[in-house]
Amino acid sequence: MGALNNIEALNQALDQMMEKDEKIVIYGEDAGFEGGVFRATKGLQAKYGKDRCFDSPLTEAAIIGTGIGMAINGMKPVLEIQFQGFLFPGLNQLLVHGARFRNRSRGRFTVPMVVRMPYGGGIRALEHHSESIEAILAHTPGLKVVIPSNPYDTKGLMISAIKDPDPVVFLEPKRIYRAFKQEVPEELYEVPIGKARILKEGNDITVVGWGAMIPEIQSAVKDLEEEGISVELIDLRTISPIDKEAIENSVKKTGRFLVVHEAVKSFGVGAELISIVNEKAFLHLECPPTRLTGYDITIPLAKGEGYFMINPEKIKSKVKELINY
Amino acid sequence: MIFENHNPLEGKVFQILDKTGKVVNEKYYKDIDKDMLLKMYRCMVLSRIQDEWALKFQRQGRMLTFAPTLGQEGLQVASMAACREDDWLVPAFRSNAAWLYKGLPMKNIFLYWCGNEMGSKIPDHINMLPIVVPIGTQFNHATGVGMSFRYTKEDKVVVTYIGDGGTSEGEFYEGINFAGVMNAPVIFIIQNNQFAISTSVKSQTKAKTLAQKGIAAGIPSIKVDGNDIFAMYFATKEAVENARSGNGPSLIEAVTYRQGPHTTADDPTIYRSEEEHLEGMSKDPIIRTKNFLIEKGILTEKDEEKIREECKKTVFEEFEKADQENITPLEDIFKYTYKEMTENLKEQYEEAKKLEGGKN
Ligand SMILES: Cc1ncc(C[n+]2csc(CCOP(=O)(O)OP(=O)(O)O)c2C)c(N)n1
Numbered sequence: 001m002g003a004l005n006n007i008e009a010l011n012q013a014l015d016q017m018m019e020k021d022e023k024i025v026i027y028g029e030d031a032g033f034e035g036g037v038f039r040a041t042k043g044l045q046a047k048y049g050k051d052r053c054f055d056s057p058l059t060e061a062a063i064i065g066t067g068i069g070m071a072i073n074g075m076k077p078v079l080e081i082q083f084q085g086f087l088f089p090g091l092n093q094l095l096v097h098g099a100r101f102r103n104r105s106r107g108r109f110t111v112p113m114v115v116r117m118p119y120g121g122g123i124r125a126l127e128h129h130s131e132s133i134e135a136i137l138a139h140t141p142g143l144k145v146v147i148p149s150n151p152y153d154t155k156g157l158m159i160s161a162i163k164d165p166d167p168v169v170f171l172e173p174k175r176i177y178r179a180f181k182q183e184v185p186e187e188l189y190e191v192p193i194g195k196a197r198i199l200k201e202g203n204d205i206t207v208v209g210w211g212a213m214i215p216e217i218q219s220a221v222k223d224l225e226e227e228g229i230s231v232e233l234i235d236l237r238t239i240s241p242i243d244k245e246a247i248e249n250s251v252k253k254t255g256r257f258l259v260v261h262e263a264v265k266s267f268g269v270g271a272e273l274i275s276i277v278n279e280k281a282f283l284h285l286e287c288p289p290t291r292l293t294g295y296d297i298t299i300p301l302a303k304g305e306g307y308f309m310i311n312p313e314k315i316k317s318k319v320k321e322l323i324n325y
Numbered sequence: 326m327i328f329e330n331h332n333p334l335e336g337k338v339f340q341i342l343d344k345t346g347k348v349v350n351e352k353y354y355k356d357i358d359k360d361m362l363l364k365m366y367r368c369m370v371l372s373r374i375q376d377e378w379a380l381k382f383q384r385q386g387r388m389l390t391f392a393p394t395l396g397q398e399g400l401q402v403a404s405m406a407a408c409r410e411d412d413w414l415v416p417a418f419r420s421n422a423a424w425l426y427k428g429l430p431m432k433n434i435f436l437y438w439c440g441n442e443m444g445s446k447i448p449d450h451i452n453m454l455p456i457v458v459p460i461g462t463q464f465n466h467a468t469g470v471g472m473s474f475r476y477t478k479e480d481k482v483v484v485t486y487i488g489d490g491g492t493s494e495g496e497f498y499e500g501i502n503f504a505g506v507m508n509a510p511v512i513f514i515i516q517n518n519q520f521a522i523s524t525s526v527k528s529q530t531k532a533k534t535l536a537q538k539g540i541a542a543g544i545p546s547i548k549v550d551g552n553d554i555f556a557m558y559f560a561t562k563e564a565v566e567n568a569r570s571g572n573g574p575s576l577i578e579a580v581t582y583r584q585g586p587h588t589t590a591d592d593p594t595i596y597r598s599e600e601e602h603l604e605g606m607s608k609d610p611i612i613r614t615k616n617f618l619i620e621k622g623i624l625t626e627k628d629e630e631k632i633r634e635e636c637k638k639t640v641f642e643e644f645e646k647a648d649q650e651n652i653t654p655l656e657d658i659f660k661y662t663y664k665e666m667t668e669n670l671k672e673q674y675e676e677a678k679k680l681e682g683g684k685n
Binding site for chain 2: 029030033034037055057058059060061062085086088089124125126127128129265266295296297298300301302303304305307308314317
């Protein structure tokens with residue numbers, strides 16, 4: 001065991017898996033020599049050589065497209081897209097091919113690759129460095145979409161993602177890359193893809209979030225508990241496939257449901273979760289299942305970003321609104 | 326003739342001033358006007374001083390992440406100078422000197438890098454697109470603007486920039502190819518500053534030159550010493566005249582050197598050797614131009630000092646203005662999503678007002 005932050009846990013997972021599996025190849029813009037602009041792959045080129053970890057030319061379409069080709073022939077590419085905002089030139093390859101070769105070839109060809117990328121706002125960044133597009137990705141059949149929120153899950157989910165027989169998009173909440181440390185086991189272990197985690201049990205309301213929202217919710221929950229409101233907090237961990245059962249069981253117990261995400265509101269994962277709640281637990285509800293989200297706008301640059309971001313105050317007032325419905 | 330005589334496939338590089346500021350190619354430099362030379366020089370110095378101070382402001386926490394143009398001023402002012410004022414600029418994010426030459430208020434540039442979208446509102450009389458961060462996409466926008474002139478019957482041209490890294494993006498090829506087919510009046514300029522963040526140009530391509538990529542698209546292409554404002558000016562001028570007279574696009578690889586970090590979030594000492602750095606610094610476009618101007622008696626050391634003082638004053642005044650105007654009202658984050666706010670957005674705006682304690 002050692003106390004690691006999210007990026008260190010990620011680095012450890014990649015390192016230990018590369019050591020174990022020679023088929024793993026890591027590349028992306030600046031991912032080799034420098035170890036990526038956030039240093040997630042730091043030290044891997046020095047340890048495993050330039051064939052296994054390298055700088056790619058600046059082209060997301062080719063990074064993902066070649067990754068697909070590598071994976072089809074039995075390699076295990078773990079690709080880095082420098083920021084989620086620059087995935088778009090590669091989205092054609094990811095959605096149109098990465099997600100489809102298994103189905104297209106009736107199971108003969110598969111694309112067991114991992115595509116990692118930092119995402120999310122709150123770091124006062126330039127344009128295209130702050131969006132959250134998990135909904136676009138999760139809307140595509142054939143992809144799995146994973147978002148860890150702490151070091152333990154980061155390591156365990158990355159190991160599962162690498163072992164997964166299908167393409168996994170691994171979204172990394174960059175705001176909490178280095179925000180806190182947690183004890184992480186030295187050995188390899190898996191956190192299953194598709195299983196949510198109950199971070200705190202409670203009886204009055206179910207609050208669901210993921211990624212960088214989790215610390216915000218936790219901070220709100222602490223205050224709410226002091227005011228006597230008992231919250232059940234669920235970290236979704238995997239956006240697709242979604243853990244319906246965890247949501248259903250929790251809402252059946254609490255009767256209230258709030259989903260918190262920093263992505264824009266409409267047509268998003270929040271709507272999906274609310275729909276699941278309506279289908280599975282309608283008769284248990286004491287108030288309408290609700291979402292607290294970003295607005296339906298382009299995420300503002302730093303000076304206006306504060307208006308957009310979800311914070312504990314917003315979460316608390318929403319929870320109280322539902323409790324007093 | 327410049328393009329014709331400098332085929333990049335034959336390893337030719339167009340240069341007029343060597344790195345010390347000596348004329349090595351008498352044929353061209355004489356036609357250039359003194360006032361224009363001084364205007365270019367002043368703009369280079371202004372951009373340089375702005376960058377130097379912006380780096381300091383950023384370290385003091387008064388500015389956010391930004392990408393300095395330090396070292397690349399020469400190719401930018403010279404290519405802008407070779408155009409008409411009403412020609413279009415479709416910039417890359419590292420184009421400070423070109424923005425200034427084009428007349429963009431420095432206050433806007435500061436506002437943008439201080440996290441305020443108002444900096445992107447280009448004054449109506451300037452034909453220029455705002456800064457965009459996604460790499461490579463601007464090549465197609467430039468081609469499209471160029472294509473539109475056929476319909477609007479304007480005899481304008483478009484200049485657009487990209488980095489050496491950007492030449493690996495699909496849209497680089499797509500843009501130049503499309504422009505070729507459409508005969509669009511676009512000058513594509515590659516700012517080869519040797520690095521895309523930590524990735525050197527050698528890891529970016531196996532091609533001997535970046536200029537030769539244009540040859541595949543069938544468009545006149547040339548490799549130019551980008552820190553030589555004379556070479557850059559005459560090469561661009563020929564491309565501009567060619568485009569304006571209906572002969573379509575050209576591509577210029579401008580060889581330069583990024584003297585500073587990629588952005589303020591980057592540490593170049595990790596990936597760049599001291600030797601490499603000194604070699605790059607020795608080709609500085611400003612020192613080179615200054616040597617020439619002084620040698621020819623166009624500039625004195627005293628003028629030079631005065632220019633520097635004036636530029637520094639401008640930088641401080643403009644930063645002060647940006648600082649004072651750096652306010653984003655709540656409505657601002659909603660109001661530019663569509664021409665009119667949808668019902669959905671109006672609702673969300675009202676909700677936001679409540680959350681912000683009634684602020685607008
Ligand atoms: C499509 C896309 N991918 C990745 C990035 C992240 N990024 C920003 S600048 C940069 C390097 C650019 O290098 P180059 O094109 O050589 O231009 P320079 O910064 O050197 O001027 C990268 C990878 C981006 N902005 N857009």
